[in-house]
Amino acid sequence: MDRLGAAGYRETNERDMGKSGISLYSGRWRQIHCRMMTGLCALAVLTLLAVLLIIMTYILLQGIPGLNWQFFTRPPAPVGLPGGGVYHAITGSLVLVGLACLIAIPWGVAAGIFLAAPRRPGPLAALVRFTADVLSGVPSITAGIFIYTLVVVRMHTFSALAGGLALAIVMLPVVTRNTEEILRLVPRGLQEAALALGISWWRVMLHIVLPTAARGVAIGITLAMAGVAGDPVPLFFTALNNNHFSLDLTQPMASLPMEIFRYAAGPFVTWHRLAWSGALVLIGIILLPMLLARIILPGYRIRR
Amino acid sequence: MSYKLRVEALQAWYGQHQVLKGISMPIRANTITAVIGPSGCGKSTFIRCLNRMHEVVPGTRVAGRVWLDGRNIYNGINAVEVRRRVGMVFQTPNIFPAMSIFQNVVAGLYLNGIRGRRQLQERAENCLQQAGLWEEVRDRLHDTAAGLSSGQLQRLCIARALAVEPEILLMDEPCSALDPIASIRIEELMRELKASYTIILVTHNMQQAARVSDYTAYLCDGELVEYESTPEVFIRPKDSRTENYITGRGADTRPL
Amino acid sequence: MICAIGLLGLVLLMVILIWQAAGPSIKAFGFSFFFTREWDPVHGRFGALPYIYGTLVSTLLALLLAGPVSLGAAVYVAEFAPRKIKNILGFMIDLLAAVPGIIFGLWGNFVLSPWLAGSLEPRLEHYFGFLPLFRGPATGVGMLAAGIILAIMISPLITAVSREVLEIVPASQREAMIALGATPWEVVRRAVLPYARTGIVGAFTLGLGRAIGETMALTMVIGNRPQISASLFAPAYTMTSVIVNEFTEAVEPLHLAALIHIALVLFLVTLLVNTVARLMIYLMNRRVKKWTV
The missing domain is CATH 1.20.5 (Single alpha-helices involved in coiled-coils or other helix-helix interfaces)
Structure with missing residues (x-):
């Protein structure tokens, strides 16, 4: 100067x-x-x-x-005949997404906690964060093919289990990064106060930081669920499709997005109608939890 | 009187910047030691090093020894264990928003595995009494702490720190966010607690240091300039820097 | 800790297994895989060029269409929108981003394509037919439809990320500009956008990655014909679509390996694109920190 x-x-x-x-x-x-x-x-x-x-x-x-009662309670009618529903696909989607959640939520939340923990940040955390970031941008098709080579080829059959695993891989990085970012918004003073009481960092994260940020974490999970619930791509290589109602995890299983694709690509007008209704239901299934999570979940709104 | 805590050649860094440049000071049991000095001199860093809170900030480093009852807290003891024995109260009251008043007080115990309902209740009452808060909150122990004033919140934080039965209590400018009346209340509290704890107080309020502390340390630019009994420091400072700071002459005239 | 390391292991395992599965095709075709037009399952000759071309062109088209709109929308939401509607707008854009590709594909297939075939494409040909881009039979399914659908799909993502990037520009930058007597737009144009440039490029790159990987919407509107044509009206094929369409029907091991080979390329390309995007956003964040100490 x-x-x-x-x-x-x-x-x-x-x-x-x-x-x-x-x-x-x-x-x-x-x-x-x-x-x-x-x-x-x-x-x-x-x-x-x-x-x-x-x-x-x-x-x-x-x-x-x-949309009528039949649509929700009946499996598809024989080819070309009117009527029938997507009962099998709705239950299938619920099972597949549920399976994915079972794996991806504990794993993702735990990894997110690890990344946000108040420790000396090592190269490991940076590497894992970067991996999760990059993995969340990789197309879901690769998750499908990965599980195909890992599970389907070895089991010699397409199966709901493989489908759930593939969806879990798509969900995992999203849950991880979301959890981390929300946990990071919890004021640092709170973590320090707990640490100063002589509580180990993982207890601090689990009992103090996580409950404070529970609402945000839950919203992040609904986003991740929305992402996989509507995506049939990983299922092409894993759960495939099924014309009948099935809850057998070792067998192929139907899902809503797969059925929408099949009906939309088919030649019959009745199928096209099913595809539109299916799309409406799918949007409902995806948006409803997102909206509900924002409206009814109690908790501390952390300001960004 | 014995030394509760002996600090030897303590150095601390934020990234490349050295904040503490070799501080040695013994601290006697059951006394209040005030640490004063201009902003940015390393006061807060200093006491954060005494319970290993400094290292939770990314990019920090510590060297030197801190002997707690003859054991170096930087060698062979778990940081979590250190923090249980050396409690801390922060500048702003940071209560856990997802918990009730009662849960806040016993959080340290509960999360360290003490679950007995009776035991927790007794301890909570005891600590709230010690912190002079019991009468004010006894009817709403299970409400959230949202309705308390900031002075009450800070005393709640003190109760929470006392609940894990620390031997030393570090207080990092505990009154800087409080009004004068609440501050006086905390000061009284400190004098009461002196009987059972060793207290180290960081403050930039010199009247406060003079009022409550037995010993005063003056820190400047990461160095310990003067450390004597409080009357000694305030009446007959040996170092001209201390004198200038205390009398308010050119205290903060570091080059910009 | 274990969970975090598991994540690393997972990605490594993915690369290894997919690489292995693509092995026969890598061995048989090597680099010529990328430059060969032929795709002949019967005679076991495979080249991915038409698919790579389809993916590239549809993505480029989508970015051209979505870019300006997304940036404008992000600027509006971040800088100009009144506080009250800001959050609502943000939430609606988030919703749009959550609508799955298959829904857009359905809409594209039954609504957009017929409209393109019936009204937009003939008009484009009438006015701009001197360009090879806008010549040819107006079928509605093809590159143009694919580009439009992709643009609709990636713009919420680009908008949302750009908005976040714009919002971390420190207020001091804006205030400095306002103090010089700038109009609100000049503040955006001369202070905010230059500052956020790296982050915005990162947002676009994320959109690019999403577009490259998008599958269902494209499969339903692009026409699925492996050809390279100058016309935007002509059907094409993308890397993701061919995998989804032929995977369950591929009986020859080499055919399967060739499809997985395409997936491997996709994987590695998106890995690269995302790495670059994250790096840029990271650099921008670091710069913000540096200037706001």
């Missing part, structure tokens, strides 16, 4: 002004320009939301007529 002196100061200031493109003589144009750009940005938001609205409206309009 001393060496720059007053002249230098003025000079840098002018250079900054030049670079920032602000000229004092065009105030009116600048205001108009600002309004225009703000308007364009608002337009972008509207476009996004309009697309959402259009798609949702279509699905509602096309899907509602097909």
